[in-house]
Amino acid sequence: MSERENNIFFSMGIGAELPPPPAFDPALRRAPDRGFKLTSAQTKIALRNALRYVPESLHATLAPEFLHELKTRGRIYAYRYRPTQRLYGKPIDEYKGACIEGKAFQVMIDNNLDPDVALYPYELVTYGETGSVCQNWLQYRLIKQYLEVLTQDQTLVIESGHPLGLFPSRPDAPRVIITNALMVGMFDNQNDWEIAEQMGVANYGQMTAGGWMYIGPQGIVHGTFNTLLNAGRLKLGLLHDEDLRGKLFITSGLGGMSGAQGKAVEIAGGVGIIAEVDLSRIQTRLTQGWIHCMSDDLPEVFRLADTALKKCEPAAIAYHGNIVDLLEYVVANNIPLPLLSDQTSCHAPYDGGYCPQGISFAERTRLLAEDRSKFRVLVDNSLRRHFEVIRTLTGRGAYFFDYGNSFLKAVFDAGVLEVSLNGVDEKDGFIFPSYVEDIMGPELFDYGYGPFRWVCLSGKSSDLEKTDHAAMDCIDPDRRGQDRDNYIWIRDAQKNKLVVGTQARILYQDAGGRVRIALRFNEMVRNGDIGPVMLGRDHHDVSGTDSPFRETANIKDGSNVMADMAVQCFAGNAARGMSLVALHNGGGVGIGKAVNGGFGLVLDGSDRVDTIIRSAMLWDVMGGVARRSWARNPHSIETVREFNRNQAGTAHITLPFLADDKLINKLTDAL
Numbered sequence: 093m094s095e096r097e098n099n100i101f102f103s104m105g106i107g108a109e110l111p112p113p114p115a116f117d118p119a120l121r122r123a124p125d126r127g128f129k130l131t132s133a134q135t136k137i138a139l140r141n142a143l144r145y146v147p148e149s150l151h152a153t154l155a156p157e158f159l160h161e162l163k164t165r166g167r168i169y170a171y172r173y174r175p176t177q178r179l180y181g182k183p184i185d186e187y188k189g190a191c192i193e194g195k196a197f198q199v200m201i202d203n204n205l206d207p208d209v210a211l212y213p214y215e216l217v218t219y220g221e222t223g224s225v226c227q228n229w230l231q232y233r234l235i236k237q238y239l240e241v242l243t244q245d246q247t248l249v250i251e252s253g254h255p256l257g258l259f260p261s262r263p264d265a266p267r268v269i270i271t272n273a274l275m276v277g278m279f280d281n282q283n284d285w286e287i288a289e290q291m292g293v294a295n296y297g298q299m300t301a302g303g304w305m306y307i308g309p310q311g312i313v314h315g316t317f318n319t320l321l322n323a324g325r326l327k328l329g330l331l332h333d334e335d336l337r338g339k340l341f342i343t344s345g346l347g348g349m350s351g352a353q354g355k356a357v358e359i360a361g362g363v364g365i366i367a368e369v370d371l372s373r374i375q376t377r378l379t380q381g382w383i384h385c386m387s388d389d390l391p392e393v394f395r396l397a398d399t400a401l402k403k404c405e406p407a408a409i410a411y412h413g414n415i416v417d418l419l420e421y422v423v424a425n426n427i428p429l430p431l432l433s434d435q436t437s438c439h440a441p442y443d444g445g446y447c448p449q450g451i452s453f454a455e456r457t458r459l460l461a462e463d464r465s466k467f468r469v470l471v472d473n474s475l476r477r478h479f480e481v482i483r484t485l486t487g488r489g490a491y492f493f494d495y496g497n498s499f500l501k502a503v504f505d506a507g508v509l510e511v512s513l514n515g516v517d518e519k520d521g522f523i524f525p526s527y528v529e530d531i532m533g534p535e536l537f538d539y540g541y542g543p544f545r546w547v548c549l550s551g552k553s554s555d556l557e558k559t560d561h562a563a564m565d566c567i568d569p570d571r572r573g574q575d576r577d578n579y580i581w582i583r584d585a586q587k588n589k590l591v592v593g594t595q596a597r598i599l600y601q602d603a604g605g606r607v608r609i610a611l612r613f614n615e616m617v618r619n620g621d622i623g624p625v626m627l628g629r630d631h632h633d634v635s636g637t638d639s640p641f642r643e644t645a646n647i648k649d650g651s652n653v654m655a656d657m658a659v660q661c662f663a664g665n666a667a668r669g670m671s672l673v674a675l676h677n678g679g680g681v682g683i684g685k686a687v688n689g690g691f692g693l694v695l696d697g698s699d700r701v702d703t704i705i706r707s708a709m710l711w712d713v714m715g716g717v718a719r720r721s722w723a724r725n726p727h728s729i730e731t732v733r734e735f736n737r738n739q740a741g742t743a744h745i746t747l748p749f750l751a752d753d754k755l756i757n758k759l760t761d762a763l
């Protein structure tokens with residue numbers, strides 16, 4: 093190592109200079125107080141843990157400050173260390189770095205923390221109420237320092253937000269390996285998790301928050317659009333070339349991800365009414381143009397909806413109020429309702445994710461800080477009423493689906509045993525389907541279609557436009573209905589103005605489509621047509637996530653309690669040289685309920701990257717399709733048969749023999 097390099101490494105770490113006390117912009121949303129719950133012994137450890145990031149000379153000043161944060165916010169965020177300059181994903185060339193990947197990841201992290209993108213920018217929460225890039229600003233600063241010096245011969249290890257260090261590696265290994273909140277089984281529960289998080293040893297990565305691959309709510313607009321259209325086809329009898337014109341969809345949540353619902357229903361041609369208790373989140377979506385009007389008056393809301401429905405015009409209307417009030421109004425007034433869902437943050441209902449009926453959003457925030465047991469009781473009561481009103485509406489013909497926010501599990505945890513199919517536990521699922529069981533699993537995941545995405549690291553909108561056109565060229569709209577939907581999506585993407593933050597795009601694709609598009613983009617980078625591109629995907633995909641209440645809800649061979657697939661996906665992607673690999677606990681459904689992972693691949697135009705695309709991209713999708721087919725899911729068996737034919741001589745997936753139901757029933761019915 094040269095003397096200069098040596099100096100760089102010796103100067104790593106947080107310096108002895110104390111940044112000025114934090115200043116908070118009152119216009120920016122703040123995370124609620126998470127509730128201090130540590131014992132005296134645990135508090136001592138939490139303080140020592142936070143202080144190990146800073147030189148001893150600062151401890152006397154920072155220890156009381158950190159204790160104050162812990163007691164008033166339920167976490168140590170080290171607010172003082174938040175950079176004062178505006179945080180956003182800048183063009184890659186504006187970052188320092190010793191390799192392209194080191195600079196690319198800085199773009200991704202800063203985008204995740206951009207106040208225009210992030211849910212609680214001061215608390216490093218990107219989306220999903222608790223999904224964080226890392227735990228505190230000291231970790232952020234250290235990660236940035238490491239990324240600035242990271243070379244092609246090193247791998248940076250991130251454990252629950254903490255940058256453990258740079259280790260010697262090789263160019264074909266991942267540059268960054270991230271794990272978040274992987275708890276030992278016995279302690280893998282909400283309570284032990286909260287203690288670990290408060291002590292500063294666990295980070296809730298959600299999916300792309302801690303996996304550094306968030307692209308704003310656009311990421312979910314496409315999935316929601318696909319889900320709504322397919323729900324219309326499967327349940328309302330829409331033909332393949334029809335959309336949701338003249339159809340009403342009611343749901344809740346205009347937050348990080350749920351904020352996509354208005355835009356998605358509009359692109360699908362329907363009318364959406366979305367309940368949201370927090371006015372600031374409605375205002376964000378109004379400013380963005382993803383919601384067109386707002387009212388806290390229920391008759392007014394339905395007058396607006398009725399006008400749009402009669403004219404068969406798309407509309408996205410926000411109701412400022414509680415979803416349970418909205419639904420009780422629908423019941424009381426006999427309003428016809430074909431499609432119904434929910435996207436409150438029910439993966440963390442007692443942590444502020446679900447606002448109970450009967451109290452305002454401000455009251456919810458106060459109770460969270462002052463009286464958590466009362467808050468819990470109110471949440472449970474509200475969830476029970478919420479369930480009852482949904483039951484009435486489905487009885488009148490509405491199609492309700494759980495949209496991956498763990499809503500039905502939350503209802504079960506609130507004491508409603510009837511919501512479970514077997515009336516005892518959650519193992520056999522719930523009486524209402526999840527969108528994965530009915531729609532996304534059989535219609536998309538089993539074929540390998542999932543949320544492929546990319547970010548044009550140059551920051552140029554012209555690069556995004558070029559990649560949109562190139563991706564469209566790679567799709568044959570006549571192959572399947574799904575290809576047609578995806579073709580239309582990418583054709584209209586520019587027109588729909590979906591970009592929030594970096595110049596990014598999502599496009600559902602199957603294994604073949606992802607490989608083709610990735611190779612085309614890498615060629616464009618090689619030819620100098622566009623700047624470098626970061627490829628990735630949501631963890632909410634075919635292979636990356638084992639989550640019995642969501643991604644793997646349509647796995648019915650009993651292996652829905654296993655997490656082998658997600659771990660194999662992560663390991664396989666690392667072995668094949670993805671630039672970044674991430675594996676987390678909890679995803680969008682909560683601690684202990686999912687293991688989920690993702691990747692990032694920086695396209696630098698090299699032949700090396702072409703080779704990675706051909707092996708890793710294919711594995712990343714087909715590992716999951718293979719597992720689904722082994723679970724006897726019919727569409728994935730078709731997909732695997734085709735794969736085995738096309739890949740004869742290079743790859744082969746084990747196919748199941750299918751037992752005759754009559755044979756099994758004859759032997760077991762009497763048991």
Ligand SMILES: NC(=O)c1ccc[n+]([C@@H]2O[C@H](COP(=O)([O-])OP(=O)(O)OC[C@H]3O[C@@H](n4cnc5c(N)ncnc54)[C@H](O)[C@@H]3O)[C@@H](O)[C@H]2O)c1
Nearest residue numbers: 220221345347348349350368369415437446447496497680
């Ligand atoms: N299906 C998917 O693909 C998918 C993807 C991402 C996230 N999710 C899940 O969806 C949920 C929402 O994610 P998010 O990022 O939007 O979270 P978020 O916390 O940013 O948004 C949820 C919103 O619901 C509002 N809310 C809470 N209780 C309410 C009530 N009773 N009535 C009306 N509004 C209420 C909150 O004020 C908040 O704005 C999470 O559980 C997340 O894990 C699902």
